[in-house]
Amino acid sequence: MVRHGEPEDALELTEVPRPAPGPGQLLVRVLAAAANFPDVLLCRGTYQIRAPLPFTLGIELCGQVAEVGAGVTEFSPGDRVIGDSLLPHGAFAEYAVMEATTAMPAPAGLDDAEAAPFYVTYQTGWLGLHRRARLAAGETLLVHAAAGGVGSGAVQLGKAAGARVIGVVGGQEKAAVARELGADVVVDRRSEDFVAVVKEVTGGRGADVVYDPVGGDAYRGSTKCIAFEGRIVVVGFASGDIPSAVLNHALVKNYSILGLHWGLYQRLDPGGVRDCHAELTRLVAAGAIRPLISERLPLGDVPYGLRRLADGVTTGRIVFLP
Numbered sequence: 001m002v003r004h005g006e007p008e009d010a011l012e013l014t015e016v017p018r019p020a021p022g023p024g025q026l027l028v029r030v031l032a033a034a035a036n037f038p039d040v041l042l043c044r045g046t047y048q049i050r051a052p053l054p055f056t057l058g059i060e061l062c063g064q065v066a067e068v069g070a071g072v073t074e075f076s077p078g079d080r081v082i083g084d085s086l087l088p089h090g091a092f093a094e095y096a097v098m099e100a101t102t103a104m105p106a107p108a109g110l111d112d113a114e115a116a117p118f119y120v121t122y123q124t125g126w127l128g129l130h131r132r133a134r135l136a137a138g139e140t141l142l143v144h145a146a147a148g149g150v151g152s153g154a155v156q157l158g159k160a161a162g163a164r165v166i167g168v169v170g171g172q173e174k175a176a177v178a179r180e181l182g183a184d185v186v187v188d189r190r191s192e193d194f195v196a197v198v199k200e201v202t203g204g205r206g207a208d209v210v211y212d213p214v215g216g217d218a219y220r221g222s223t224k225c226i227a228f229e230g231r232i233v234v235v236g237f238a239s240g241d242i243p244s245a246v247l248n249h250a251l252v253k254n255y256s257i258l259g260l261h262w263g264l265y266q267r268l269d270p271g272g273v274r275d276c277h278a279e280l281t282r283l284v285a286a287g288a289i290r291p292l293i294s295e296r297l298p299l300g301d302v303p304y305g306l307r308r309l310a311d312g313v314t315t316g317r318i319v320f321l322p
């Protein structure tokens, strides 16, 4: 990435020296890198993390360990791992650098492209639904952008937890994807009012848990159809609209607004992240969850892929294969 801006302006495909792993780090050959909305925000320079320019973009990957830095005991060359990259040596490249302590073994049941989004995307879902919202079997879960990256994971994880899942999507094609993912009820926000549908299918009670990666009207509508003692998990603001919470409304209706920042778990509760990975790996092995990969593209298509993600027209995850 050479400058801040939209992906097609900010990114250039170029040759750079192969990075060397520092102490405690891994150099990995990238097998597949997942496109995440934060990659778009990093391009624009509006993400909560900023890296000095120029740097190699790409936060999430599946790779094969090529070299280990001093003191690394967790992994050896040849191991297949997943995790986040250590900027400036990001994942949209042939080689990337990772912290050995935060990398995880890639689940055997997933191919490289499927394994790439099995870190940030699925851990965000699991920690949001289980650690933050304490989702219970039999509860109703409302997922916004249910055919998208984190949303598709949340639909699968909600079903795996025994919840009844209502997915909100933009458009009929995405509605078909959300149904395929297992959503029990699907609402096309372009032609239907999700608040009315949630009230109708829950007999007026509302959703017990809301998983919201969109913000704006998705959040505001959610407060109108949240159940008594419901929990709204604030995952992100893909709409670009960061809503304000009306606290007297939360008080009057007895609901909770739960912030979720996956990266903080990695820093403050690495054991919890490892437990989460173990549980997710078990769910893959049991056939309960599996990342939806809609497009497998070459590295030269990173600006095109991120453009589509920014425009909200992708489903599941786009993955780049070096």
Ligand SMILES: NC(=O)c1ccc[n+]([C@@H]2O[C@H](COP(=O)([O-])OP(=O)(O)OC[C@H]3O[C@@H](n4cnc5c(N)ncnc54)[C@H](OP(=O)(O)O)[C@@H]3O)[C@@H](O)[C@H]2O)c1
Pocket: 035, 036, 037, 038, 120, 121, 124, 144, 145, 146, 147, 148, 149, 150, 151, 168, 169, 170, 171, 174, 213, 214, 234, 235, 236, 237, 238, 239, 240, 260, 261, 262, 263, 309, 310, 311, 312, 313, 314, 315, 316
């Ligand atoms: N809290 C955390 O730790 C954490 C971790 C990972 C990701 N995130 C956040 O989660 C959000 C989703 O990330 P993702 O990579 O999985 O993206 P994504 O959900 O695959 O794509 C965004 C989706 O949001 C919906 N959307 C609604 N209004 C939109 C608009 N104006 N522009 C673009 N999209 C719009 C679209 O779905 P519909 O058309 O179906 O509504 C679109 O497909 C991002 O805000 C990201 O930063 C947070």
